Amino acid sequence: MNILSDSTLARGTMPYMGPLLQATAVRAARFLDDIQERRVRPSAEAIRGLDRFLEPLPEGPTAAEDVIGLLDEFGSPGTVGMAGPRFFGFVIGGALPAALAANWMTSAWDQNAGLFAATPVGTVLEEVSLAWLLEALALPAGSGAAFVTGGTMANFTGLAAARHSVLRQVGWDVEREGLFGAPPVEVVVGGEAHPSVTKSLGMLGMGRERVTTVPVDDQGRMIAEGFPELRGPAIVCIQAGNVNTGSFDPASEIIARAHAAGAWVHVDGAFGLWAAVSPARSHLVKGFNEADSWATDAHKWLNVPYDSGLAFVRDPEILHAAMSMTAAYLPTGEHREPSLYTPELSRRARGIEIWAALKSLGRSGLAEMIERDCRCASRFAEGLRNAGYEVLNDVVLNQVLVAFDNGGSPEKTLRVIEAVQAEGTCWCGPTKWQGRTAMRISVCSWRTTEEDVDRSLAAILRVAGDG
Numbered sequence: 001m002n003i004l005s006d007s008t009l010a011r012g013t014m015p016y017m018g019p020l021l022q023a024t025a026v027r028a029a030r031f032l033d034d035i036q037e038r039r040v041r042p043s044a045e046a047i048r049g050l051d052r053f054l055e056p057l058p059e060g061p062t063a064a065e066d067v068i069g070l071l072d073e074f075g076s077p078g079t080v081g082m083a084g085p086r087f088f089g090f091v092i093g094g095a096l097p098a099a100l101a102a103n104w105m106t107s108a109w110d111q112n113a114g115l116f117a118a119t120p121v122g123t124v125l126e127e128v129s130l131a132w133l134l135e136a137l138a139l140p141a142g143s144g145a146a147f148v149t150g151g152t153m154a155n156f157t158g159l160a161a162a163r164h165s166v167l168r169q170v171g172w173d174v175e176r177e178g179l180f181g182a183p184p185v186e187v188v189v190g191g192e193a194h195p196s197v198t199k200s201l202g203m204l205g206m207g208r209e210r211v212t213t214v215p216v217d218d219q220g221r222m223i224a225e226g227f228p229e230l231r232g233p234a235i236v237c238i239q240a241g242n243v244n245t246g247s248f249d250p251a252s253e254i255i256a257r258a259h260a261a262g263a264w265v266h267v268d269g270a271f272g273l274w275a276a277v278s279p280a281r282s283h284l285v286k287g288f289n290e291a292d293s294w295a296t297d298a299h300k301w302l303n304v305p306y307d308s309g310l311a312f313v314r315d316p317e318i319l320h321a322a323m324s325m326t327a328a329y330l331p332t333g334e335h336r337e338p339s340l341y342t343p344e345l346s347r348r349a350r351g352i353e354i355w356a357a358l359k360s361l362g363r364s365g366l367a368e369m370i371e372r373d374c375r376c377a378s379r380f381a382e383g384l385r386n387a388g389y390e391v392l393n394d395v396v397l398n399q400v401l402v403a404f405d406n407g408g409s410p411e412k413t414l415r416v417i418e419a420v421q422a423e424g425t426c427w428c429g430p431t432k433w434q435g436r437t438a439m440r441i442s443v444c445s446w447r448t449t450e451e452d453v454d455r456s457l458a459a460i461l462r463v464a465g466d467g
């Protein structure tokens, strides 16, 4: 059966798209308007409702408006309120209005962001947003960049450039020869490096566990005195923003030592790098711009829709050497060809919604969003401390770790976390910090206000008091 045979499309008329997209926009807007008051964790009933999707592959077509109707009726209730103002789990941003709308526009355009010939607009807006990002994040002008799926792939990409560079310095072409028989590369990480860094090392053939680990302090920061003496090709991975505490490694000291030994320094700054945009927090990233590559997310603190991450490399030629490929059928011109800087060839035009987010916020709006989220985190910490609970980290950024057990067993903290999620006003998740079980609060949404914090605090303290 031809999917087009009984639709208005088959008669060559386009209005079909208009009503469908308009009706979808109405549904999506209703979803987002309601999110302010809806419970953050879906109810058990809503999750059971997802059973509606468990059916065999349909034999024939379903009208597009019915497909979207099903999604909205049974899918919307089965979502977690990450797009709302009171989701504080993991490290997850929302989607700014302009970024979401640009994402829809980009999806309508359906551009393949691999090549200028395939998307002039995607390529130009990637170039514009790259320059704006470097400026906003105080990274070296002229750095190269890859627009990737998230922090994990950004770490992978930065470390691939690092691998290329340190091996090229000893005369080894790793892209051509691979790692079999290559000179060994020493990789240094901190004791609280994010697992996506070690995963990336594994994917790059450098080994998840074949690393030298620098001891860290109670905030997860590398202790510079524990930094090893490096001989031979080496890559040092430092962190701007620990996923639990939000702490920053002592960049200036570590980078000076690493560079003195000829090592490459890669920064995992999935959310912490954004401290650079806030005058009140920019001291936290002092020295990080001396590194050689940086990974960050746009889907966290820039609040663009999933998925969106960024890898920056000081020398674009090195990124190009690690990522480029040639094929007779792929045209190249005088423009920057995006796919020569990314792991993927075909991909979504992520630069467009990044451009929209930056354009809509401007420098001042960006700084205000980051600063407000940090103030909200401090407000959480203060409210929890005042109620007698133990905040385990120095709240320097947007992350708060709280234990409800008063130094006792972790069960009470786990019970409170479950009760907070079940109550539904807000959502916070569990973590373990240096042996202690804690509830983790991460504030990264453009929608979160002081009022949301107070409402969430009241709910948390209520259920903690009950438990």
Ligand SMILES: Cc1ncc(COP(=O)(O)O)c(C=O)c1O
Pocket: 090, 091, 149, 150, 151, 152, 153, 194, 196, 197, 241, 242, 243, 268, 269, 270, 271, 297, 309
């Ligand atoms: C410090 C850090 N690095 C890397 C990542 C991985 O990012 P993504 O989930 O976007 O791959 C995270 C995610 O929270 C993170 O906090």
